Amino acid sequence: MSGHTPAPQSAPGREVVPADADRLLPERFENPGLPVHHARMGDTDPKAAKRAERQVATLFGISALGTLITLVVYFAVKFDTPMSFAEYMTRLRISTEGLGMGLFLALFGIGAGAVHWAKTLMPDEERVEERHLLRGSDADRDAAVTILKEGAAESGLGRRPLIRNSLIGALVLVPLPAVVLLRDLGPLPGDDLSTTMWTAGTRILTDPQGRPIKPADMQIGSIVHIVPEGLDKVPDYLEQKAKAAAILLRLDPADLDPKSQPGAYEGIVAYSKICTHMGCPVALYEQQTHHLLCPCHQSTFDVTQDCKVIFGPAKRPLPQLAITVDADGYLVAKHGFTQAVGPSFWERG
Amino acid sequence: MTALAARRRHPLAGVVLVIVGLVATGVLYAALAPGRAGAAEDPASDIEAGRALFLANCATCHGMDAAGRNNAPSLIGVGAASVDFQVGTGRMPLQATGPQAPQTQVRFSDDEIRQLAAYVASLGPGPGIPSAEEVDPATGDPSRGAAIFRTNCAMCHNFAGKGGALTRGKYAPNLDGTSPTHIFEAMLTGPQSMPVFDNGTMTPQDKRDIIAYLTTTSKQPSPGGFSLGFVGPVNEGLVAWIVALAALIGCAVWLGSKSS
Numbered sequence: 001m002s003g004h005t006p007a008p009q010s011a012p013g014r015e016v017v018p019a020d021a022d023r024l025l026p027e028r029f030e031n032p033g034l035p036v037h038h039a040r041m042g043d044t045d046p047k048a049a050k051r052a053e054r055q056v057a058t059l060f061g062i063s064a065l066g067t068l069i070t071l072v073v074y075f076a077v078k079f080d081t082p083m084s085f086a087e088y089m090t091r092l093r094i095s096t097e098g099l100g101m102g103l104f105l106a107l108f109g110i111g112a113g114a115v116h117w118a119k120t121l122m123p124d125e126e127r128v129e130e131r132h133l134l135r136g137s138d139a140d141r142d143a144a145v146t147i148l149k150e151g152a153a154e155s156g157l158g159r160r161p162l163i164r165n166s167l168i169g170a171l172v173l174v175p176l177p178a179v180v181l182l183r184d185l186g187p188l189p190g191d192d193l194s195t196t197m198w199t200a201g202t203r204i205l206t207d208p209q210g211r212p213i214k215p216a217d218m219q220i221g222s223i224v225h226i227v228p229e230g231l232d233k234v235p236d237y238l239e240q241k242a243k244a245a246a247i248l249l250r251l252d253p254a255d256l257d258p259k260s261q262p263g264a265y266e267g268i269v270a271y272s273k274i275c276t277h278m279g280c281p282v283a284l285y286e287q288q289t290h291h292l293l294c295p296c297h298q299s300t301f302d303v304t305q306d307c308k309v310i311f312g313p314a315k316r317p318l319p320q321l322a323i324t325v326d327a328d329g330y331l332v333a334k335h336g337f338t339q340a341v342g343p344s345f346w347e348r349g
Numbered sequence: 350m351t352a353l354a355a356r357r358r359h360p361l362a363g364v365v366l367v368i369v370g371l372v373a374t375g376v377l378y379a380a381l382a383p384g385r386a387g388a389a390e391d392p393a394s395d396i397e398a399g400r401a402l403f404l405a406n407c408a409t410c411h412g413m414d415a416a417g418r419n420n421a422p423s424l425i426g427v428g429a430a431s432v433d434f435q436v437g438t439g440r441m442p443l444q445a446t447g448p449q450a451p452q453t454q455v456r457f458s459d460d461e462i463r464q465l466a467a468y469v470a471s472l473g474p475g476p477g478i479p480s481a482e483e484v485d486p487a488t489g490d491p492s493r494g495a496a497i498f499r500t501n502c503a504m505c506h507n508f509a510g511k512g513g514a515l516t517r518g519k520y521a522p523n524l525d526g527t528s529p530t531h532i533f534e535a536m537l538t539g540p541q542s543m544p545v546f547d548n549g550t551m552t553p554q555d556k557r558d559i560i561a562y563l564t565t566t567s568k569q570p571s572p573g574g575f576s577l578g579f580v581g582p583v584n585e586g587l588v589a590w591i592v593a594l595a596a597l598i599g600c601a602v603w604l605g606s607k608s609s
């Protein structure tokens with residue numbers, strides 16, 4: 001403090017901290033002691049005590065009632081006779097709600113009653129138990145040090161370097177299996193994320209009906225949710241569907257971006273339905289604005305701009321599936337997706 | 350008469366007079382207003398009557414020739430189904446400009462809607478109004494309809510058909526209480542933000558299955574207890590946080606407080 005230049009009078013904060021602040025603050029705060037003891041209503045008024053007693057008994061009574069409700073619901077709601085699904089669900093609802101409410105009352109009644117009893121009727125005097133010193137006695141401390149030293153000398157680690165070094169080697173090797181076992185997390189994805197069931201000539205089917213589509217089936221403003229033909233035959237049906245799900249839209253060809261024209265067929269365009277942000281199905285289609293919305297994080301894609309992201313956290317457009325028609329006049333994929341569908345990842349090819 | 354004269358200057362006399370006047374006007378109007386003419390089911394006269402209705406109620410926005418102006422779309426080729434849906438659910442005539450035409454009170458009688466539809470259908474070929482058999486929920490398979498609905502409709506209308514939000518004030522409406530005919534027509538014509546689900550890619554049987562699913566699910570009780578509007582985890586989370594957490598905090602405060 002001695003080297004301090006006194007601050008000028010106009011310095012901010014001058015009035016807030018008085019010059020003799022350290023004289024006002026005591027060196028140690030005095031123990032204020034316990035607050036004044038207030039007697040509870042039940043301590044002074046026998047009527048109030050009686051009332052509290054009745055309240056506790058009522059809470060315990062509620063608990064007993066809850067137990068009875070639980071038992072009654074368990075035995076009264078029967079599932080063993082044949083019944084319709086709707087009836088089964090209704091009984092299930094009554095059973096679930098009844099058991100839950102009964103068990104809640106049974107347990108909460110006991111707990112609340114016990115707490116209320118302790119708070120209103122049990123002795124209410126403050127007692128102080130001083131904490132003992134954390135430091136042990138000097139004799140105890142010396143004894144402990146002696147034991148440690150004796151142990152070190154008896155083990156002979158300093159005299160037997162072979163044991164010491166082999167122990168260090170074993171300890172270094174022990175964590176190795178934990179690292180090697182990480183291999184069981186599965187094979188690396190390879191190009192799984194970059195390939196789908198769509199290949200050149202894969203017929204486009206409606207989801208979930210599984211019907212092929214002719215261009216004439218679709219009028220301007222329509223949408224069809226599509227899957228590749230043969231999807232229902234593969235064993236990893238859900239994994240393949242999660243990658244291959246797409247949507248088929250028909251717009252006025254004049255509305256389409258020139259970039260999407262090569263993959264379009266008479267104004268019909270197909271795009272991956274898997275959001276490039278987190279992989280949710282981008283399926284909300286506003287027909288008038290031609291916007292596709294993702295329900296999870298509100299990423300918005302503009303179909304008239306080759307599904308460019310116009311709002312939200314997605315970082316790249318939905319991949320387009322180039323389409324054409326086969327000899328029978330049904331819509332088919334011209335070729336597979338030219339880039340990986342779904343969320344971006346660091347090895348995306 | 351003396352009693353009336355005495356109360357003539359009562360502070361409430363003016364109010365009573367106004368009420369009596371309003372009631373009298375309403376009753377007289379209801380009694381004397383021209384009744385709706387019973388329309389004959391004759392196609393030619395339907396078109397003629399529909400045209401008159403169109404010119405009086407729709408032409409301001411859609412144009413005298415129904416070819417559309419500014420924001421109002423052309424009605425040539427939209428078909429009778431479109432008119433029956435838009436006018437039959439009270440979306441048209443539009444009450445005010447906004448993000449979306451809301452479902453309001455229906456402004457026309459069934460006969461007038463049929464006449465309007467006949468007129469618009471005469472302008473160009475378009476989807477017609479489906480017959481009662483075509484939309485009968487009894488002929489649909491609710492289970493198959495549920496699968497179709499989940500893939501094609503649920504993202505906007507919610508898995509239980511309770512509706513949901515779109516962008517900039519637009520929304521997919523709640524489907525509860527919408528008649529099977531109107532559901533069918535909406536899929537067929539794609540009103541407003543909704544895309545078209547053609548009969549080619551979603552057959553009338555598919556549409557009936559969806560209608561069967563919607564009529565079934567709207568009548569089913571909620572097996573899990575409170576449905577909370579079937580809105581899903583957001584609603585449930587809100588209840589959990591506000592109601593359940595508040596109850597737990599209340600218990601904790603009660604545990605820690607001293608008895609009076």
